Amino acid sequence: MFVKQFHMIYALHNGNLVHISNVSNGLKCECFCPACNGKLIAKKGKVMMHHFAHYDSEECKYGYETSLHLAAKQMIMEHKKIMIPAVYLNFPGSGRERILLSKAKEIKVDQVLLEQRQESIIPDVVLISDQKKIYVEIYVTHAVDTDKTLKIKNSGISTIEIDLSAYKQSLEKEDLEKIIFEDSEQKKWIYNSFEKECLQKFISVAKPMPIISRGYTEHVDYCPMSRRKWHGKPYANFIDDCCGCEFCISAAEDKIFCSAEAGIAEMEDFRKNMEERKLFYMNKADDERYDCFSKRICPNCGGKLVERMGRYGEFWGCDNYPHCRFTVNIDKETGEIIMKS
Template identity: 30%
Template structure:
């Protein structure tokens, strides 16, 4: 094996830099890996370095020497400054973003040790600080991976990673020490206990920002400019449109949700059926985490023959979308029969042949619930929210197309 060029040797139980020893064998140093004698090469032409005095198969790498030196140096410190934490959440569709910075802080070190095990984790450096336990990882060739990050998250230990991968091995010792001890640009959080909560809060802020933007723009221009009034009259469910306007003005989905949660599970479906159309719609919107006015127009499209249930189309369609697309965690695939059974327990249907006093009414016994629900599922498939095996419409097996969720930018009026 070719001889390696080491920036550090081993003497008297400590790492020592090439700049702090005499030339040749007078350095009195050994290899940190194989413990054989080193010679300090400090000529005029090449960068100063250690080399094995005798030919050897030692596999100790100079990067390992830098890593070992750095963690020992850190462990001897009396104070340690953590880096700032910067979290940004952005939406690619609207180019909106929210961010927040948590400043770093200098901590007094009560005790420090390197490579001291903590449960199933062996951090490079372990500090007991005035704020509790703190880990430090030194990255030269290997960084904190997903598995280790998962363990850190499990135990909630704040961990800072110092990136020394760009430090040249022939860098003077003073610059190495500066990079290790005080160059904040090299420090980042491998795990910050508050990061998840901060991301969650910012994500909610962004959703509110987007919802407000969509709400304001919808209120200013609620109609699609590409559709004239005649087209809109044919395509839109008029009752559903009026209900949508009312829902936008009187949004009470969260209160309805809390009320339903307070009712025993075996009575919730029966209680849900007693809700009026407005309460059902706003309840669905709460579950979908969307304002009513940001729902897709296809949810309020007029049925071809007539509404299959005794409610505006937007009511049963939002319910089906939440249950079988967004919240479908119990059973991935489903069929038309599953949707029909779910709907029939929650929405009243027409009594065919009765209740139609107007002989000219378009609602006749010819309404086919299967066809209307099937068409909605197929439209969701065309829009990319569902995938199916592509067989005969009523016999298809559907699956949520999770890759499209939560892509709510598709939900524009």
């Protein structure tokens, strides 16, 4: 069914794409629909926005969308460039924040192909830049579906989606140019091969660890960070400790990939040796433990730290004792904080 609020403002004239502002009014425009090749009339009155309409047939279902594909191609071909979105590394299922791999940047475009089959898929636009392909999908009425997304990922070709669905009226030329040539929220990566490469790099140094259900909670035993301890055995609570942890690279229903033993949480860690990484994250963990103590939270199990009196005087202990034996002593002379698990 044709979406009436979308007015076609691009059409074909002598085989070339033209904007409504550059043609004569009425049938003198001598224009045709880029989708069905039907004869068009240019409506350039004083009340409605200027647009093309089919002259002797019903409005074409794909005319507006196809005209935008052609317009985007023509703009990119004329300027030989496009602004591609920033690339972020997402950690699937882990709950940790994504990290920026590459800022949005302008790239040179050598060639533009429109709706040409690429193995098992037909992208809306194919860009060739520095001998590499980038697919562009233009979303007007239908986003890229699951099947096509899977084919794109299997192809290994980075793909951008330009989302024009929010525009309730026809998209003017200036708006489309801004979206294509500036850093725009309407552009996003459906798939990016560099992100995939970086994720695989993290997974290659991560250790798969099973998620174990115990009653209403899920645990990961032998947590390398010793987030919690139970009768001396280190473990982590999947929801409270693993989700959001900088070393949790990915998580599925039955396991996580943890990079804590390798000491790698950021891209720059790959450029450091093991000793440098170990020292950095050991100091960071100590800072976190001191921060927990300042809030009177046990860094081992998340319990509450309470003040107690022992054989050698006052100390802080976990209220989950004897299951958690974390203690803090403060040297009265030096003020040194001494933590013991």
